Amino acid sequence: MGVLAACTRDHDVPDAETTAGGPVAQCDSRLDQAFTAWARAGFSGSIAISTGGRFDCLAAYGSADDATNTPNTVDTVFDIGSVTKAFTAATILDLVEEGKVALDDPVGRLLPELTGAVAGVTVRQLLLHTSGLNGTPGSDHEPLDRDAALAAIADLDLAFPSGTGHLYANAGYTLLALVIEKVSGASYREYTTSRILRLPDGRVAGGFWDGTPAAPGPRAVGYLDGGTTGGSGDFAGPHWAMDGSGGLAMTTYDLAAWTHALFTGQLVAPESVEAVSAPGHDLGDGRSETPGWVASDASVLGVPFLATAGGDGQIGHNAVVAWGPERRRVVAMASNKPGVSAEDLLATVGPALLAGEPLPTPSPPPAGAGPAATVGKYRLDGGGSYDVTAAGNQITVAATGVDAVTALFPPAGRVSRDEFRAHDERVLALLDGRTREGRRERGSLEEDLGPIRGVTLAGTVFQDGEVRTYVTLVADSGPITGWYAVNAEGGVEAAEVPTGHPTLKLVPAGGDRYRPDDPTGTGPNVTVEFRDGRMTVSGPAGTTVADLAG
Template identity: 85%
Template structure:
């Protein structure tokens, strides 16, 4: 049994491209016949090529006033067939789909078929439960209070089952009084679209909202129909396996509205420019979509389908949205700078350097008109002679060490091992970790309605659960993931959960392998994380005399080679 709910991280960086002239073709990034020409300023191409060597695989589209400054692709779309990514390669865009769903709602508002302050229960009379009282506006801005998940990605879920599942979710706070990101809320908006438009959600979105100014469609859906046309990038997961290829037959109501769309980075950029220049919905609707909404703090606020940042963040106002799906292995991010009519869209298909990580790393320099930062040269040689095997800590945790070439992979098992290899830091404190651990234990103890349903679902597959033990927490892909060991009738099973501030499930995978970290030589007997963007844990690992020493912000942990 594997359960997974797509995760989202709102991007906090955006770029204002300086020095892009768009006058040079990029080798290896050619479009198919009849498509746009691949081109990028040599200075940008040089930097992006360096990031590709360090692990970025995907496509980049940057435009100003609708004219492309940089349109290029890097890395591999399919390792097995040696097929490179091109600017025509299609990627899943995950929760960027919400921007399209929001635009579809505004299209229906303009036609008088729905009003932003309509209560969703009036539009969907069969909807029961507390959510029936929330408004369309609150769903758009994630202020409805709707808490928890209505289904797992790539789970066959029909319309009636989706409505019943959403109706069973609790409201974490009175509608309109707080903020809680909700995939279920955007699926509910898709159900509203289907009801009031007289067409299916997918048909209406494809025919009305995906249509570009030149008459083409901006992609389609990753799974099901209408499918995004064009060659697809294979997604690669953290463990090296390939992701969902897009052949899930559905029904797709676990993702429709909140995820599911796919397209090229080029078409995502074209659509974004068209949206904010009034070519998708009316200028009056664009004003509402662009206006700062619920205050998220630190200069950021929620808007329908986007996050708006004011000038205090990077010097100019901008809007951005991002999404990824760890079952597919893709990540996408797009940003809009209104005062320059500038779009930056990136998509990736490998976990080494995601589109979001790349944009966050190079964004400040691009905004300032400075040369882009580039990663250091790759580690050379075979590296120090790290002994592979199992290393045990006195506290009971362990590290399993494997090696390939000059790269070492360490898998951590047990709270002490996971904490040593993935120490809290940066955006996450020890208090954040403890609070998240407590919310996950409360969930699996069945203290909430969603928790009781989750435990019941687990026991259907695993048998009666007699115990739940913490197995460590990591910060990955913009979220905390708490690993737990479930003691059940079928034996001990390990998995992880990511929950929101109110304890609702945002992502989960059961069963799951232990968290792993890839390392490269750092000189002498030391290794460092293979992490050129600097978003990973700040640790150094040393192998010497049968011992493995992990050093980080909280100190050191020493493990002995077993056997």
């Protein structure tokens, strides 16, 4: 799957029509028709696609700011989240070329002030998430300076002996950023901006969402589930809770141009391109971890490709970029609303895009206003409930209680009911303080909420590509709902406390029935029927009936 830079005759930067103000929107009419259909189905964001160094599509859809009726454009800037790791990996490989770092260097040799078991892990293991590091140095927007980040990472457990397993770890890439700063003699942000963000034509591909150097250009407002807006980029820092693992921001035009430059050997040497492109650590199912990317063979989507994705649940953005070496095609997408995320859209249209075939489009819901579902609270015999609200022909159902959540959100995709149960146990172990990280998390919660008298499960869902277990925390101020996503070793990957109850938007499916408003087909497989004061939820495990409260 390697990409040999010496064999390409690509342009330095993918061609696009530009003006003094930047790139001009342009898109093959067939692609634009398909993406317009996806925009009607809920996609809001920007798309950049190039093939062999020429752009096939630069387009934007939906709203960048509902309050001001500002549309997304090809100049709109998005937070790219964990896609930042691809840039950090490229920076490390650049330093390897200069002889300042070796892939098999123990990180403690490069950072003598680092203590603990993590000091023995190698740069290569950090790049491939095989170090065994479990956890994060801090929550995303927690003020964390360099010394505090080093101390927090030194205090993290190794889930397994380094090099013997795989565990995705944000802390590993934060540690790589600390290495970059140490060996380059410049700050991580300065070095990344001057060396790796700079494109072959001299432009700089974006910048940072929070702090400086900031990504220039108009920014999309991020919208979270429930309609609230995310962070606007005013977090003052220090930013070491995210530097290296997240935090970069740019347009999809710049993201596509940078990806093209990377894989065609215009940012790093051919040996480094090969290190990024070749399978690194086998993940199974035709996928393997490479530095900053995941490589997939032809068994996954029909053609080999590399991809990386990221999102920030506190900002409300989602970004994904894929490189198809056979056609030298780049697909970069970013979104700012949860209806159809960039990742879900690429998962749906990616096989056709990478193969150069016509794109699938969503099926519209049945015409008409749909049945008049009775809004209100529906109660289950087991104690759970559904709160149903309506707007036009769309209804929103909020689930409270394990029985209600279990019926409305059955496992989706490759996730099984057993995996839900195992995840529940890991979350309870965390919040009961049965692990070292759990004791730290419990202490952090009690700093914010006061003493926690109890923790009960409130249901588990599969959402945005991760399993999330909802819990009810009993504090002096009353019950507080939150959710946790933890990895197989019990480390926190994401969390939101406090938060609302899990909700599902539904659209008419004919007759008295509704189905999820889920054009990509990645959500729960359920049908909801309203009749005679009853709400019936049908799914893979059977039916659940709730009665309208009097």
